[in-house]
Amino acid sequence: MESKRALEEADGDVRQAQALLMQQGLAKAEKKSGRAAQQGIVEPYIHGGGRIAALVEINCETDFVARTGDFKSLAHDVAMQVAAMAPRYVAEQDIPDEEWAGLESEFGDRKKALEAVSLLDQPFIKDPKVTIRDLNKAAISKLGENVIVRRFARFEIGTDQPAAEAGDD
């Protein structure tokens, strides 16, 4: 239907119709990721008999989606990622400017630092070809709602890492 309408709007010009469709698709995705995500679940992951544990909050738009297996599976994967890979922030924008110098010297360069400390930029431990951001996008596409990795906490016995909270991603 959308293709047909785009072709009509473009007076039969296929290229122009494709450009129109792409614009419309992007506009839709943007609309979704701007939409209020006030539902969701908080999911724990416990490792090593309680020596390490993570808690993540993942938001979506409706309670219906929050109860789906796909949504719960995303929450489980992200909680496991946090427990295993100890990110420090949800996303790049949450890293304070004054942290960057230290992070770059700790990890070698800015890109490596970002992949180490930003949860959304980490390679997914169960499939390192994709990032957590990719998982998140795939969930948005599959569930048809905005989905946000909102915040996490990770406690490990004998260490001091604080909890991280997302900015307005």
Place this chain on the structure above:
Amino acid sequence: MESKRALEEADGDVRQAQALLMQQGLAKAEKKSGRAAQQGIVEPYIHGGGRIAALVEINCETDFVARTGDFKSLAHDVAMQVAAMAPRYVAEQDIPDEEWAGLESEFGDRKKALEAVSLLDQPFIKDPKVTIRDLNKAAISKLGENVIVRRFARFEIGTDQPAAEAGDD
């Protein structure tokens, strides 16, 4: 054995022996609460199918004690308390000075504010005659090790509460 030794030290004076025993007991408890507690567990508590969840870290001195049922039971109770009663800090000393004016006007007076926002000062939901601090002390006494409620996180879908971390209690 300790009573007999105290009686001997007090030359048979029962009152003096009792005073000696009390002093020794307090000294022991103080010694324990100053001892390094680097073992422990991180315990989650999930409520409402994942709409509210808490994570607490409770420390003790040895892995042996961390595996006991009494220690796990304390961790479970404290995690449930955090999920249900939403404290904002572990202890009074973690409340920033500049927060007090707002807390006192929010809760009526300083005592009520403290019982509302400081986990250790909250009445225990399963037995409001005791506080979480009392539970903690009872665990120290029963387990014979220093036990510390170290930090917690509490996430509730649709709210914004950050995680709390203990000072040097």
